[in-house]
Amino acid sequence: MASSTVTLEKTTTISSGGVDVPSSPTTMRTRLLKKKGRKGGEKGRCCGHKYELVGYEALPEFLKHNEFVLDYYRSEWPIKQALLSIFSVHNDTINVWTHLIGFFVFLALTVCAATMVPMEYEASSSPHIAIFTTSAMANNTGPVNQLMVLIDGRRAVMAMHSYSLRNASMEPALTMTSSPPVVPHHHRRVARWPFYAYLCGAMFCLLMSSLCHLLACHSEHASYVLLRLDYAGITGLIVTSFYPLVYYTFLCDPFHRSLYLGFITASGAAAVAVSLLPVFEAPRLRWARAGLFACMGLSGLVPILHKMLVFGARPEAVITTGYEMAMGACYLAGVVVYATRVPERWMPGRFDIAGHSHQLFHVLVIAGAYAHYLAGLVYLSWRDMEGCSS
């Protein structure tokens, strides 16, 4: 079959500092090759057209974010081609997919939690509860594997967590105690909204980030709006990360619960307001952005230290703090990578497609968010078992 090739040229005027320069426009040729009867994996090719990827120097100012990523940019592509570029290779492909996959992972975790963790209210009377423990738990001398099975006649729920107490070896044998129920206050379980608010915050952040990386190349206006949604997503993730920590830790201390929840929510609202300023996305303010989000995250150390002062002897407090430290380490490493732009600053152009700092930052965000999800499960288990008795 004969292949036909139509070559079009699109001239784009590059703005300099927000002002068009009509007298000496820097022109960029974007060839639109329409090819039929030919298959191939040429870069940027989609839906029968080929929108050529361009280098950093050819970008308009609003797309210049990282001078160490030299090539494979999409520049001012139509929205349809930008959407379809999710299936082609460019320097944002991995950024889009890391957080899109992360979004679906958290969606699956939310569905798992909604179907497997008991509801806040039970329609039936008190659930039949069977607690399996290792024999070591009974005398509190060894590692504890606790498998809790809650059966209410309609669903069986298993929540398992394993942790160590002191330093004895693992006891493989399970013993079973089925009555009386161990939950002292099971008329109503602890509120679920802080846990699900966190899951929604994580999903919103991951989805907005993915969308931003996919579509911000379309136009300056799209870039402005999507970057604000991206910043709002990061803020939402940080704010909602506080909710399970503060709500369940200070379940029986309304003053500190309201104080911490109010502080982080107000901080988040202020961060979103500041991020609306156009100057907020300026490349030179990279450290200011990183610093703002890092300070919000680091303020979480206050309720965590408070938790350890009050509940430091309890295994649930130690486990959740461990997860929170893991989350903090991931986020801080992510912030440092994001702001320093390592490794691409060492070898500009070498990591354009894979391995640049923003991709590492995305993976670290997902790892941190997952650690916090595990902490949330322990908080629920702790407060369901004890209510306000501790």
Ligand SMILES: [Zn+2]
């Ligand atoms: Zn990103």
